[in-house]
Amino acid sequence: MKKHESRRQRHRKKRRYLKWTLKTVWWALALLFILSACGAGIGVGIVSAMVKDEPVRSKADFQRDLDSLFQNSYAYFQNTDKNNNPVRIGAFRNDGEYRKLIRSVNDVSPYLVDAFIATEDRDFYTHHGIVPRSILRAAYQQLVHADVTTGGSTITQQLVKNVILKNREQDLERKSKEIVLAVRLDAMFSKNQILVYYMNSVFFGKGTNRQNLYGVQAAAKGLFNVDAKELNLPQAAYIAGMVQRPNDYNPFRGEKNLQHGIKRMQLVLRNMLETGKITPQQYHEALKFNIKASLAKPDPSANGYSSYPFIMYALETETAEILMQHDGLNIEELSKQGKYRSTLEQYVKQVQTRGYHVYSTIDQKMYDAVNKAATKNLTFHNRTYKGIKGHEQLGAVIIDNRSGAILAFVPGTSSYNQNAKNHALDASRQSGSTIKPLLVYGPAIEEKVISPDTLVLDEKIPRADGSGYYENSGKTYHGPVTVKEALKWSYNIPAIKVFNRLGHDTGFSYLRKLGIPPDPIDGEAAAIGGQTRGYTVAKMTAAFATFANQGNYNSPYLISKVTDANGHVIWEHKQAPTRIFSPQTSYQITDMLRDVVKSGTGVFIGSRIHGYDLAGKTGTSTDDRDLWFIGYTPQVTIGAWSGYDYGFSMSHNDHFTKRAWVNIFNAAAKSSPSYFDKGARFENPGHLFDGVKCLECDKIKKYQDKKKKEQKNNRDQHNNQPPDLPPALPPSVPPPPNNGDNPPPTEPSEPPTKPWYPPPPDEGKKKPHHDPFPF
Template structure:
C-alpha cells in the first residue's frame, strides 16, 4: 500500500533555470496545504526531474492549470497620457457640440412643419410688343427654371461660390478648410466657407446677422434642404432668391436690371458678371463700378475654365468683350408707366398671389422718344427759361396710352406729374367753352367782340394786352382771345362749361365761376389728354387705360380688356366744327410752330398766370399728345408759354410717331374749313345734317349768328385790378 501510494504521488516540477521566483507569482501558487489530500504525502517522495539538493521551500512552483500569470505593470508614457486625455476631451466635446446643436435646433420650427417660404409674386409689366418695361413686387423679377437658362449661367455661380456643390451634403468641411487657408494666405477674407445650400438657408429662413447661433442654425437648415430637395432644385431656389442689388432678387430680375434682357439671353460674359455680383452687390454693381464688376467676372471665368464649365476659347472671347450694363428701351421713364399700372391693377384683378405678366398699351419706342424729347428740351433750355419739370402723355383716340412721361428723371423724383400733378390748364381748357357754345347753335364763323369785358369787378385781358374788335370764333380760338372765351362762358353759363368738360372725361373738381373759361380749375395732364380724345375720334368719350390684359406665367388669362368708354359725348356736327376751329391753332395760331406738313392737326395751347404752367394738347386722327412744363414748387418760369417750349416737345414726339403713317383727316373738319367751302359728303360714319346738305349744294357757309359789333376801346393796364391781371392771361 505504501508503495502504491508512493507510486501515485504527484511530483511538482522545478524551474531552476528561471531564476528566483517573483514573490507576486509565488503568492498565486498553491501550497501543499491548499491541495486536496495535500497532507498525506510528506517528505518521503523523491524527485526524478533534476534539481536534487535544492530545498523544497525554495523551489519554483508551477501555477495552477487554467490560471493566467499576471503581466508586469508598466508605467504609461507621456504620449499615452496625451492620447488618453485627447480621447476623453474629444468625447466630452462631441457631447457638448451635440448639446449645442440640439439647443439651437430646438429654436427652429419642427421638421414636419418646416417649408420653403413662398416667393413673393412678381408683376412683369410689358409693353405692347411684349418687351419688358419694368418689374414690380418685392423680388423685381419672375421665377425661372434651370431648363430656361443657358447652362453656363448656373455653372458660373457654382464655380465661384461653391465648386463642390454637387459633392457635399450641404456643409463642406473641405471647402471651409480651403477658404481658411486662402484667407490666411491672402491676409484677409478672400473666400467664404458657406455652401450655396447654406446661403440659400440663410436667405430663406434666417436674418442677416453674423452670429455663431445663426451659423449653427444655417448648417442645420442646409442639411434639411439637402435631405428634402435635389441638387438642381436647390440651385433653382438659390438662383431665384439670391440678391443682386438695386432691388433685384433672382437672376431674371438681375438680368433685366443690369442688361435689359431676360436671363435666358445673357452671354457668357454677362453670366460671369452676375455670378460674381452676389459676393458684394453694392460694391460690384456694374452700373456703379464697372471696372470692379469686370475684374470679378474675370475671376469667375477663370474658375469656370478651371472646372471645365467653359471652353478656353469661349473664356478668351468673353474676356476680350467684357459685359457692360444696358438701359431698357423705355429708359427710366418706363417706371412712371409701371407706377400707373400698379395704382390701377387691383381694380382689375384684385390681390396678386402668383407671378403675372401685365400687357400694356405702351409703345416702347414712342416712350423712349417722348422721354428724350422732354429731357433734351429741359436740358437745353430749362436753365434759361427757369423751368425744371414736365410731363408728356400720348394716347390713341380710343384712350389707349401709348407713352407716359411723369417727370424729367425718375431716379431723382418718382412723383408722377402726368397722372397726379393737378395744374391749371389755362387756355387749354377753352375747347370745352367753345364746345358748349357750338352745341347751343354757334358756328366757327360766329362773330363775337374782342373788347373789354367786366364781370362783377373782374375784367380779364388778352395775352397781347390789346383788343381786336369783332372776330370769328375760329380766329378767337386760334389766337386764344380771352375776352371772347369769357363772353361765351357767360352766354352758356359756367355750369354748362363744367358739365361739358365732365362729360368728356374731366374728373377733377371744377369751379363753375366766371374764370373757368380761362382754365383756373386744376386738372392732370392725363385727364386733359383723355378729354381731347373725343375730338380726335369723332365724339366718343374715352376712359384712358394702360392695361390691355393680365396673364399668369403659365398663360392663364386673368383679365382682358373689352370694349368700354363713355359713349357718344359730342354730336358729329359739333365735332366737325371744333376740329375745324382747333385746326387753325396749328395752321395759323399759337401752335403754328408745331405744324407737321401733310397732316391734319388740331389742338390748343395754354399758359397760366405769371407763366407758371405751359401746355399744349394736340392731335391727329390717330394720336393725341399733351405736354406740360412748369416747376414743382409753382415758381414762375421766364415766359414759357404753350406756344414755345411745349410745342417744340410736342412736335418732336408727334413727328416721330406719325413718320411713315398715312395721314388721316380729322373727323368732320373738312366741312368747316376756313373760307366756308363745304364738302359733298360727311366724314365716314358721320351723318350729314340738313344744313350740311344745303351747303354742299350751294357751296356757301353758314352766316354769322349775330352781326359784327363795333370795336370799343378798353381801360389801360394801370386801371386793371389784381383779379384782372390774375385771370387775364392766355
C-alpha cells in the first residue's frame, strides 16, 4: 500500500512540475512577444531566433495571401472547343453559386457570426490577435487529457494557419510563427475584415455534390442549398460547429457523422445561449429543428467533381505533388518521415484556392466513350465473406506510347463516393503473368541470356525454399519448348528457369527502371507473378508501353502544364524517355506477344480485334482473384484489370477482363481514331539476337534421348503384339490448356500466380501444398 501511495505521490509531483514548467514557458513566451511588440531589443532577438525562417511580412504581403481566397483553380481536358480554347473539366474548389465568397459580415446571417464568436473566439473583438490564457488553458487540457477541450487558437490565429503559413506541423516553431503573425495581422486589418477572410477560408468538407466546400457561402449552398445570408439559427450553428472536424461532422458521410454533427450543433447553441447571443426560447426551438430534412439534395450539374470526380481528385493529387517538388520538397523523404500526407493536404488546399490552371492529358471524347462502353454486356457480381461485402471491379488505362500521357482511364464499376477507390491509378494489384515479359523475357533477351527460339525444358521443379514444387496449369509439362512457345502459352516452369539463369538482381533492376520496383523480399516466385506487393494498372500499362516505344520508357503522367492565375507557366511536363531495352529486344518481345493474341492465351482478343498490329499478355492470380490483359498497338497501350478490392475470387474466368478490354479498345478507336491507325506497324530494326540454342542443353539432350528410347520401346511392343490384338495406341500428348470459350479458335486458360493477399492462419495445415502460382 505504501509503495502504491509513494508512486501516486511521485506521479502528482511530476504532474505539478510539468504544469509549472508549461506555465512558466508560456508566460515567458508571452512576455517575449509583448516585448517584441513594444520594440524591446532583447525580446526581438529571442523571438527572431524562434521564427528565423519566417519573413517579416508587410500589409501587402498579407493582402496577397488573403486575396488568394477569392481565386479559383480550374482543370482542363486536352481537347479544345470551336474557338480553340481548352475544354474545362471544372473548378477545383467551388463553381457557380458555390464559387461566391462573402465580402462583408452583412453578407451572412447574423446567427452565423454569433455562432463563430461564441464557439471559436469569445474575445475576438477585444484581444490583439492572441489570448494567452486560452492557449495556456488548451495546453493544460491536453496535458491532463481533459474530456472536453476548448482550443487555444483565436479566429485570427486560425486565419493565419489556414491561409498564411505553409508548414502545418504541430511544433513550437510553427506555433510561434502563428502567434507572431496573428499579432501583426490584427494590427494591420480591422476585426470585421479578419472575420470575413476567416469565414471565406474555413474548409467544411464535401457537399451534397461531393464538391469541396471552402467558405461559408459554399457551405450554406453545399449543405443546405441556401444563401449564407438566409441560414436559420440551427443551420448556422451546424456550420459553425464543423470547423474543427469537418469530415467527422459531415452529414453526407452517413448517419453516424450526422448525429455527431447534431451533437456539435447543440454545443454551439449552448455556447450562444451562455454568451447571450440567443434567448432560451430560441435555443429550445433550434433544438427541435429537423436538420436532416433541411439538407441539400444532389445536383448532378454542380461542378467538375460531379461529372468527373475521379479525374478531379487525381489531378488534385498530382498537381499538389508537382507544387511540392517545385518548392524543393522531396516526396520520398516526406514519406519516410511520415509527413507526406499532412504536406499533401496542405498543397491540395493551395491547388484549390490559388487560381491555378491545370491542363490534363485526358481526351474527353475517349474518356466518355470508354467509361460508357467498358462494362457493356458484362455482369458484375457481389460477394460477402466474413461480413465483408465486395463488388467486382474493373480498372483500365490508355497510354500514349510516345509520351506516357494518360489519355483515358476507367476507375471502377461503382459510382463515386467519398470512400471510392480509383482502380486505374491508385489500387495496387498482383500482376500475375503480365510480369513475365518485363521481369524475365525482356531482360533475358537484352542481356543475351536467351533468344526467342531458345529451348527450355518444361518440367516439374522444386521451389528454392523447399516448400514444394512449381507446376504448370493442370499439372501438365511439355518437355523442351522454345521461349516463344513458353510465353505464348504462359508456362510457369520456363519463366522460373530463365529468371534464375538471368539472375534475380538483374531482373529486378529492370523493374526498378520501369517504375515498378520489387519488394526487398521478393524472390524467384516473382517471375510468375508471386510478388509481395502489386502494381497499379497505370504503372503496369506504362511499363508495357516501353516495348511499343522501341525500348524507351516514359513515366505515366496526367498533367501537361500548370499555370498561375495570370497565365504564367510554373510547371510544364518535359518528356525524358529512358532507354531500357534495345529496339531489337523490344521488337522480339513484341513479336512473341503477337503470337499470344494470334493463337495463345490471348486469342480471345486477337479473334475480335481486326486490322491492327496488336501484341499483348494475359495474367491471372490464384483462384482468379486478379484477371489482367495488357495489349498494345504501335500508338497506344491499354491495360485492364478486374477483381475484388478484398481479394475474393472472381465469379468469371479470365475472358471477363478480355471482354472489357475489347469493349474499351473499340470505343476508344471509334471516339479518337487519330490514336488508332490500322496502317501503323511495328518495324523490324534488324540485327536481332538469336545466339542461344538452349538452356540446360545436356539435360534437354538426356530428355530427348529418353523420349526416343520410349518411342523405340513402344514400336518394339507394337511389333511383338499377336496379330489378333489391336495395335497399341501411341502415348497421349496433353494439348495446351483450353477453356473452350467461343471456339474456334480455342482459348487456353491462364495459369494462376501466387497471391499477395494474406492467407487464413490455418491455410496449408489441412491439406498438401498445391501450386498457388498463376499465369
